[in-house]
Amino acid sequence: MADLKDKIVLVTGAAGAIGAAVTAAVKRAGGVAMATDLAGRAGIDAALDVTAEADWQRVTAEVERQHGRLDGLVNAAGIVALGSIEQLDFATWRRVLGVNLDGAFLGCKYSFPLLRKKGGSIVNLSSVSGLVGGHNLAAYNASKGGLSLLTKSVALTGARRKPPVRCNAVCPAFLEGPMVEQIAQATRYPDAVHQRLVMDIPLGRLGKPAEVADFCVYLLSDAAAFITGADLPIDGGLTAR
Ligand SMILES: NC(=O)c1ccc[n+]([C@@H]2O[C@H](COP(=O)([O-])OP(=O)(O)OC[C@H]3O[C@@H](n4cnc5c(N)ncnc54)[C@H](O)[C@@H]3O)[C@@H](O)[C@H]2O)c1
Numbered sequence: 723m724a725d726l727k728d729k730i731v732l733v734t735g736a737a738g739a740i741g742a743a744v745t746a747a748v749k750r751a752g753g754v755a756m757a758t759d760l761a762g763r764a765g766i767d768a769a770l771d772v773t774a775e776a777d778w779q780r781v782t783a784e785v786e787r788q789h790g791r792l793d794g795l796v797n798a799a800g801i802v803a804l805g806s807i808e809q810l811d812f813a814t815w816r817r818v819l820g821v822n823l824d825g826a827f828l829g830c831k832y833s834f835p836l837l838r839k840k841g842g843s844i845v846n847l848s849s850v851s852g853l854v855g856g857h858n859l860a861a862y863n864a865s866k867g868g869l870s871l872l873t874k875s876v877a878l879t880g881a882r883r884k885p886p887v888r889c890n891a892v893c894p895a896f897l898e899g900p901m902v903e904q905i906a907q908a909t910r911y912p913d914a915v916h917q918r919l920v921m922d923i924p925l926g927r928l929g930k931p932a933e934v935a936d937f938c939v940y941l942l943s944d945a946a947a948f949i950t951g952a953d954l955p956i957d958g959g960l961t962a963r
Contacts, residue, residue, distance in 0.1 A: 723936070724943035726753030730789045731942060732781070734772050734829060735799030737763030739899030740847060743935035744796050751939050756785060759799070772799045772825030778832040785836060792836035794942040795844045797826040802901055804908050807860045815861045822865035823872070830876045834887065841885025843942045846873050847934075848891040850957050866893075870953050877951030888950035890941050895922075895957035897929040924959030 731748045735741040736757035742765060748755040758770035758781060768784065770777045785792055801821045803814050826846050837844065851859055852866030873891040880887030896902045896919045906912040906919070920928060937956050940946055955961050 723747075723751055724940045724945050726751035726794070726939060726943055729753040729793035729942065730756070730785065730791065731794035731796065732756045732758065732785060732792060732829075732833060733796045733798060734758050734770060734825070735797075735847075737766055738798060738800075739897065739901065739931040740894075740934050741796070741798035743931035744798060744938050747932070747935040747939045748794075748942070751943070753794070753939075753942070754789075756781075772797070772829060773820045775828055775832075778828045782832045782836060791839040792833055793840065793842045795829055795833040795837065795842070796847070796938055796942070797829045797844070798847045799825055800847055800901075802859075802862050802905060804858050804905060805860060806858045809858070810860050815864075818861035819865050819868075822862070823868045826869055827872060830872070830889070834876075834880075837880075837887045838883050841883070842887050843946070844873075844876060844880075844887065844889040845938045845941050846889070846891045848873070848893045848953065850893050850895045850955060850960050852891065853893055853953060853955065853961050873953070874951045881950060886950070888941075888946070890946075890949060890951070891953045892934060892937055892941070893953055893955045893957065893961075894929055894934050895955075895960040896920075897931055897934065899931055902928065922960060923957070924962065927958065929956065929958060 737759040745755045745757045757767045761769035849866045852870045877889040906915040
């Protein structure tokens with residue numbers, strides 16, 4: 723396990739499968755996690771709707787007041803909606819882009835001044851769907867593909883700072899948890915879809931949120947000091963073929 727001793731890390735979507743696992747892993751590694759999610763979610767330190775600029779201003783001001791700086795940001799809030807270009811309506815497109823891409827943009831933007839103070843690391847939760855397309859994932863593909871290039875732009879800005887702010891995108895394949903269940907349940911044959919998702923993964927199983935969380939902790943830590951601007955698959959071999 724990488725060392726995050728005394729590092730202050732803000733996590734969005736922290737009531738979700740990955741966000742909750744990241745929050746726990748940050749604490750296990752000796753860091754201080756500030757867990758945020760939509761109001762009313764369990765296990766949350768502060769309500770933060772990632773699409774609301776005023777929420778980011780309020781929460782980052784609170785981090786500055788409490789700690790004077792930020793060492794890490796994990797943008798884990800995200801939503802998925804099934805739909806091809808023929809099926810998808812504009813409102814759904816905007817909702818998915820709003821959370822997955824606008825949310826990460828606002829997170830990077832408002833956290834950057836605090837991360838600059840002593841150098842830091844941003845981890846954006848992208849997806850294998852940011853690397854390869856799916857016929858019925860038009861909005862999700864676009865949001866995660868955009869997130870990968872936003873990651874590279876932020877990384878190049880952060881590399882000019884001394885000490886640097888690093889920024890990477892983690893690209894998981896399907897994981898155990900509610901997001902995959904939601905995808906399967908939205909279809910006519912949930913069990914067959916579930917089986918198909920597993921069959922697509924060469925290692926023959928879904929990933930675990932804890933595996934992704936440990937990877938995020940590594941990227942947040944000084945052990946990853948030379949890694950920035952990267953799309954990093956954690957996908958059981960899915961994108962190897
Ligand atoms: N689970 C997977 O199979 C998988 C695979 C690849 C990538 N991802 C990505 O990882 C991230 C986390 O996924 P997860 O599996 O934990 O999903 P999840 O559905 O378990 O959790 C997502 C969390 O985001 C929160 N959220 C939604 N809209 C929000 C908003 N506007 N502001 C703040 N929080 C909001 C939800 O309340 C929820 O707690 C997402 O970006 C997702 O696209 C997930």
